[in-house]
Amino acid sequence: MRQLIWFRTDLRVQDNTALNAALAAGPTLALFLVSPGQWQAHDDAPAKVDFWLRNLAELARALRALNVPLLIRKADTWSDAPAVIREICRIHDIGTVQVNEEYGIHESERDRQVRACLGADGVDLRSHLDQLFFRPGSLLTQSGGYFQVYSQFRKVCYQRLHSALPSCLPLPGPQQDLGIPSDVPPCTVDGFPAPSEQLRQLWPAGEAAARERLDAFALEALWCYDDRRDFPARAGTSQLSPYLAAGVISPRQCLHAALANNQGEFDSGNPGAVCWINELLWREFYKHILVGYPRVSRHRAFRQETDALAWRRAPDELEAWQQGRTGIPIVDAAMRQLLATGWMHNRLRMIVAMFLTKNLLIDWREGERWFMRHLIDGDLAANNGGWQWSASTGTDAAPYFRIFNPISQSQKFDPDGHFLRHWLPELAHLDKRDIHDPSALGGLFGVPGYPQPVVDLSASRERALAAFRDLGGRTA
Known part of the structure; x- marks a missing residue:
């Protein structure tokens, strides 16, 4: 009986549980759904979608060597997926759809609906532990x-x-040619502008x-x-x-x-x-x-009492953080790295997240959303977990009174200022002592071309501590 391997976030042929299961069970076709509406709803970054498409093109070549035809269909949102997959199964006489499990409430609901729709036609949706x-x-x-x-x-x-x-599973051997032509993977998708060639070269597919x-x-x-x-x-x-x-x-x-x-x-x-x-x-x-804990997929804090925290609405400060113009060099360099490369070093993710949620006292969900809209490695579980850890709202999170001092972090982890000079050329002339905190140099305007700090680190730290202490009093 014919099998359909439905690729999602498992764009490989090596050590792919569902692909191996499909080819072991019978003649196999492959499917990938292009879902721009869903990707936009999930705040997926253009760089990430471009990375998917480039890897999809590589996957198509690898599948060709296995004689597995790749079908590419549009299902704008996941609510469209059941009907699209059902039609493919009817046209190609598919008996089983093989998938690797995905997690999150929307992914689970999508798969539940697909399973129910296919089940009405006697087609089985078989899921595998893989990621x-x-x-x-x-x-x-x-x-x-x-x-x-x-x-x-x-x-x-x-x-x-x-x-x-x-x-690890071995690479499956090629099957007999089914005589079904493969579709050509798209190079772009509406709503997701192509990133720069420099960014693409950082992340070969x-x-x-x-x-x-x-x-x-x-x-x-x-x-x-x-x-x-x-x-x-x-x-x-x-x-x-x-x-x-x-x-x-x-x-x-x-x-x-x-x-x-x-x-x-x-x-x-x-x-x-x-x-x-x-x-x-x-x-x-x-x-x-x-x-x-499905609530973390619903933009809710893991520690539910922290939903009452008095976050500040400060759009100008949020924009300064987003664009790397806070006047705190390590924060600005990290945010510029994100904008230019689609990636940020993990230590820096903690520093900028704690600065936003503690020193600026801006809701962690603003940072989580901005990261997802720019990260090439955006992943709901890891991104949410990291943001809630830094904001002291999550599981096993940093205690609320543990607040990184970004200047101390910069001095410790970029002691010679090499990272800062790369991303902040306007500060490149400063020595390794002054570059971490140019505002300490004094003067009316500071360093020409570089902003003054948007917040006093000591005063904002006390403000965050007071907000969390007040939260404890209100929820006691």
């Missing part, structure tokens, strides 16, 4: 709930991984590019990851997050690459490898949170 090591709901506390503390979640993950390490990046990181930088990952001027991180978010590479492939360079150890051996595996498990943790 996680463990299916949500399979790792629970002793009381039967989802973990809310990462260290406890990680401990159970280690126990399971030691006893049942998920293996395809599994080969992802694997090359993974192998180079594992061999050259994994051993010192724990020492270098917090310094944005150094090449200390893997920069694999866009490939993981689009499913161009799997977390299993990443885990096995780390283990191969750490004598097979998860929680001992090389500190860099252990640290990076922990980052993979943080990614896992936030996806489990997405399933266990």
Whole structure:
């Protein structure tokens, strides 16, 4: 019986659970749905959509080598998906649709509707665990709930991984030619302008590019990851997050690459490898949170009492933060990096998020939305988890009184100012002492061409502490 592999955020042929299952079960066709209305509703960035399309073109070539025809259809929103897929199944006599599980309330509802629609025609929708090591709901506390503390979640993950390490699937062999022509992937989609060629070159598409990046990181930088990952001027991180978010590479492939360079150890051996595996498990943790606590998919705080927090409405300050014009160099450099590259170093994500939510006391949802609209690696679970951690509204979040001083962070993690000079050329002439806080130089106008700070860091810190203390009093 013919199979249909419905690709979503799993744009690869290597180690793809649903694809392997489909080809093992029978003659297989592939499908990808172009859904601009849904992507806009989810605030997906133009750079991210462009990355998907470029990877879709690479996937089409890889499928061609397997004799799997790729059908591309438009379903503007996911509510259109059931009818579109049903029609394909009828035309091509499909018996089973194979998918890799996705998480979030909209993804779950989409798949429920597709399953019900296909079921009326006797077509089965079969879903597979693929983008996680463990299916949500399979790792629970002793009381039967989802973990809310990462260290406890990680401990159970280690126990399971030691006893049942998920293996990578081999590349399936080609099937017989079905004589069905493939569609040509679109280069652009209305509503999502193409990013600059410079940005595209930073993120080459395809599994080969992802694997090359993974192998180079594992061999050259994994051993010192724990020492270098917090310094944005150094090449200390893997920069694999866009490939993981689009499913161009799997977390299993990443885990096995780390283990191969750490004598097979998860929680001992090389500190860099252990640290990076922990980052993979943080990614896992936030996806489990997405399933266990659906309110985080609905723009709600995980800690529900913080929904009463008195956030400020300050559109001018928000825009200054968005455009990298706050007068705080490390914040501005990070925000300009995001606008130019579609990516931001993880340490900087925490710094700019805490500055927005604590020093400016602006709702974390404003920052979460801005990030999603610009990140090439935008992922609901990771982005929401990171923002709520920084805002002290999330699970296992930073305590509200832990507020990064961005100038101290800059001095610690960019001590010579190399990152600042790259993204803030108007400050390039300053020495490594003054560049972190040019406002301290004095003078009526400060450094020509660079704004004065939009906020006093000490006073704004006290304002944030008071707001959180007031929240505690009102919810006691």
